Amino acid sequence: MSNPATPRRAPKKDTRTALLNAALQLMLDEGYAAVTTRKVAAQAGVNPALVHYHFSTIDDLFLAVFRRGAEAHLARLQDAAESPQPLRGVWEVMSEPRDTALTLEFLALANHRKAIRTELADYSSRFRMLQEQALDKVLKADGLTPHKPSLPTLTVLLAGLPRVLAMDDAVGLHHSRGEVHALIEEYLQRYDLPSAAGDPAYKADTSTGRG
Template sequence: MTAAPRRMGAENSKTRLLLLDITERLMLEEGYAAVGVRRVAREAEVAPALVLYYFRTLDDLFLAALRRRADQELARVDRVLDGPQPLRMLWTLSSHPGNTLTTEFAALANHRKAIRAELAAHADRYREAQVAALTRRLAETGVELPDGLSPAVLLVLTNALGRILMMENTMGMTTRHEEAVAFVEDFLKRYEGASASDA
């Protein structure tokens, strides 16, 4: 006879959402290593057993935080890229501070297989959604990319550059950043004109 699965707290419980908020904040402020069942419980002013009521293990807590953020980002893709300047919006999206949390999950994934598999699955879905939205918007706005530069390649290059600049900036390393950003701005102006804020 198998034991009945342990009951978990409701997905939309205020307490569960608070625990996820605290996990995310700790990861952003102090890194994933600061997140533990006791620390999250102390920050939420609840007993550690309550954290384990909602999340059986620490990995389950991390996975829930990852899934929540991934779902939010996926929902943002169409909305963010749906404008007259999809290339500029892609650059903004790629260099967004929210990517710091993704970087923490990537570091955590080096040590936990379940996190790595989940992060890869969400990243694949996210990238495909971005490519589809970018391809559609480029066609709608009539922007033609240089020969050999597909929306998918542009997406990967933009995401990589945005993430590298953000990570280096966090470390206090800004050597040649101005030059790289100036190149991006020149490219964006050439293909989409000045940004709305420059007008």
């Protein structure tokens, strides 16, 4: 029988999760350059040796953080693309400030880490496919088949805007922010699929002659 006075060790899975959470928070608070063995261990409240027990290198830690976040992001995008209002759903997922800030950190990191760059390109392709799926659903509902701009081009534009807004936020540039959001809202209401009757967004759509 174990001594009840002896503190229990956290399960390995919980330690790994704590390290991933610690690295993620450091990236958001201080940038990817702050992610070191000692800082991650201190943030997680564990011995530094445990960082290398779970992750052979810091790059392995970065990849694990990225993959966990990317898979969760893909799942949310998939749900949004299949939702009754796919454009609004996809836009809301893509414009989450926390996720956008983290994406910018990984983009900066990818300039120095080939493994991150390869992983980022792979997941970005999958993100774009889901975004195209949402756009295609809306355009087909309207009986439209755009040639210029094409679906891939529209997707690039859709993906780029949240990053520009996030970069503006990072330097405190808020000029015309309200006007930009108002324009986005106008297009979402005008072109997205109508939501269920009784929803305020649906009423806004039908007032423009849609639905």
